[in-house]
Each structure stands twice: as structure tokens, then as C-alpha cells.
Amino acid sequence: MPTYAELDVTPIINANATLTRLGGSLMPPEVLKAMMEAAKVFVELPELQRRVGNRIALLTQNEACYVSSGAAGGIVVAIAACVTGNDMAAIERLPDLTGLKDEVIVHKSQRNGYDHAVRQVGVKLVEIGYPAVTEVWQLEGAINEKTAAVIWFHGALGGPGDISLEKVIDISHAHGVPVLVDAAAQLPPVENLWKFTQMGADAAIFSGGKDLRGPQSSGLVLGKQWLIDACARNGPPNHSIGRPMKVGKEEMLGLLAAVERYLALDHEGRASQMDEIVTGWCNELSKLDGVRAERSFPNEAGQPLPRAQVHFDAAVVGRSRGEIVQGLLDGRPAVSVAPGPDDSIFLNPTTLEEGEEEVVLARLVEEVRG
Numbered sequence: 001m002p003t004y005a006e007l008d009v010t011p012i013i014n015a016n017a018t019l020t021r022l023g024g025s026l027m028p029p030e031v032l033k034a035m036m037e038a039a040k041v042f043v044e045l046p047e048l049q050r051r052v053g054n055r056i057a058l059l060t061q062n063e064a065c066y067v068s069s070g071a072a073g074g075i076v077v078a079i080a081a082c083v084t085g086n087d088m089a090a091i092e093r094l095p096d097l098t099g100l101k102d103e104v105i106v107h108k109s110q111r112n113g114y115d116h117a118v119r120q121v122g123v124k125l126v127e128i129g130y131p132a133v134t135e136v137w138q139l140e141g142a143i144n145e146k147t148a149a150v151i152w153f154h155g156a157l158g159g160p161g162d163i164s165l166e167k168v169i170d171i172s173h174a175h176g177v178p179v180l181v182d183a184a185a186q187l188p189p190v191e192n193l194w195k196f197t198q199m200g201a202d203a204a205i206f207s208g209g210k211d212l213r214g215p216q217s218s219g220l221v222l223g224k225q226w227l228i229d230a231c232a233r234n235g236p237p238n239h240s241i242g243r244p245m246k247v248g249k250e251e252m253l254g255l256l257a258a259v260e261r262y263l264a265l266d267h268e269g270r271a272s273q274m275d276e277i278v279t280g281w282c283n284e285l286s287k288l289d290g291v292r293a294e295r296s297f298p299n300e301a302g303q304p305l306p307r308a309q310v311h312f313d314a315a316v317v318g319r320s321r322g323e324i325v326q327g328l329l330d331g332r333p334a335v336s337v338a339p340g341p342d343d344s345i346f347l348n349p350t351t352l353e354e355g356e357e358e359v360v361l362a363r364l365v366e367e368v369r370g
């Protein structure tokens, strides 16, 4: 059997975040088991997509659900859905947008690498506002007969003066324009699975492979029935813009198992467990000369989970922040951490397996002591 070891691929302890580059998250046994069962039998993929979607929609208090190849793949099919609706000729023609709505509105403050998934459909991003402030009249002025949707990137990607999501939904809906929320990393809190759509968003899009701990190549589009139907038509196995973003039967059952697990999790217990780890790290690390560690909250994506922020006095420690980060990654076991502001690093407990918090602490102490 091929293994990471046999391929000479270095296993990494992830004290960083649910980074795609590191593999997102680790799948719990119930998810793996569902994928294994799915892998053993042929089914009609569209039928499975419908049934899994119905089940997840029910579980998450949504009208409908489409299982995508990831949040980015979900954005592609959801934008395509807003452009084409259920018009089969338009679906077949994409990304040729002749005669179709070809503009998507975005706050300038929210522009980020993931908006490539929006542009992939061929639409033009129309920016509104400034990094620090966006006005309601700027949104109203940007909406016209070519507007296919408004995309909203929730969480830490926004600006301090953005129009509120409630207002964006109100104004857009008054003009008949759908609103899509990229909530890829917006779990926890678990309520976000229904919060944005209950606010009126036409769809909220989540990664399956981040905190949900489903398959890395899976995602959720949760929302209105018309939009989910149009996502399915713009997705595999149909010949469509979403055809290359295939979702396998294993991903579908695996994601369903992950959603069931996530809804049943003791989220409060988990949060206090994370707090205990962070407190333990801070206490131990602050004993080192030239090191100061404190609890940081919320996390990098704005989620209500703590991290430890560790500051180094390079003159005392004798190594730069960059050297410590690289040292952690180059040593064995390899540990990935996130660089922070002012020569600090963040230690994140949420992506660790049980007991790894001790390994992370020991490795960091080792790096600091040189």
C-alpha cells in the first residue's frame, strides 16, 4: 500500500489553520466509514446528489442543498446558476455570456483570491465602495439589468465600513438580484449553517473540508430551491461549466456524515477544551526568556475559537520569528504555525489531534532554546 512515508512525503502537525495547502482538516472515522461504504457500490449520481442534498437541507434548516467540489467550486456553480437560472441553452453556452446577465457586484473591501471562482464563469466583478467605507447608494447605483448577483465574503475578509449583510440583502432583493454568501471558513458557530439563509441570502457556501472535517474536495451550497436546482444543472455529471468540478459518491456520503457529526458535536465543550490548551501553552511559554504568550480571540477567519499569540524578543531569543517558523517546519516532527503581526506567531489548537498540543509545545520550546 502506498504511504506518505514510502513516498518520502513529510507528515506535518498542523497548529496553523484549516489550510487547503496542508490538506484542510483530518476526517474522523465516521466520515471515512461513509466514504468507504459509498465506494463499494454503483449508484445514479444525480439521484444521490438529490437525496443527500435533501437530507442536508433538512438537517441544516435550509430549503435546499447542493454538494459541490469545495467552497470555490460551489461559488462557480452558484454564480453560474444566478446567470443562467434553469435555461438549458444558456447553461450549455457558458462561459459565453452573450445576451445574459454578466455582472456580479462585490465590496471593494472584500476582494480576495477566492473571487477568481466568481470570475471563472466569465462575469465581470463590479466593485463598490472603498476599503474603509461603502455606502448604500453605491450598491444601488451599481445594480442594473446586467446584474446577475451580489457576492458577499463573510468574516475577516470584509472592511470595517461595509454595508451590513441585512441591508445588502434588502436592497438587492428589492431589485430582484440574488445574494450569495461565501461562508467557506465560517464554522463554528454551527448556527451559521442556517443563519445567512434565514437572513434572506439566496445561498450560503461552506467548505466541507475545513472545520466540518468532511472530504477536502467537498463543499455545501445551502439555499433557495430554484438556485440549488440551477446549481445541479450547472454541475457534474451534466455537460456544463461545473463538469470539471466533479463530486464523487464518496464525497457526497462523506460530507453528509460530516454534517451529521458536526450538528451533534458538543461545541461548548470543544471550545473550553481549546481554551485549556491555549492557557496551558501560554503558561509554559511565558516561562521562557524573551517570550511572551497570550490568548488571541477570535481566530484568523473570525471564528469564536482561541489561539495563542506568541511574541519573541529576537535580541533575547537570538532567533528571528521567521527562523523559528522555518525551524518548526524543518524539524521533526514538522510543525506548521501561522506568522502573526509584530514578529509574533499564532498557535492554533483546533486542527490538532489529541495529545499533539504537547508535541507542539515541546517543539517550540526546543526552537526557542536553539
Ligand SMILES: *Cc1c(COP(=O)(O)O)cnc(C)c1O
Residues within 6 Å of the ligand: 020, 069, 070, 071, 072, 073, 114, 153, 157, 182, 183, 184, 185, 206, 207, 208, 209, 218, 219
Ligand atoms: C477556504 C476558502 C474558500 C475555498 O474553499 P474550498 O473548500 O477549499 O474550495 C473560499 N472562500 C473562502 C473565504 C475560504 O476561506
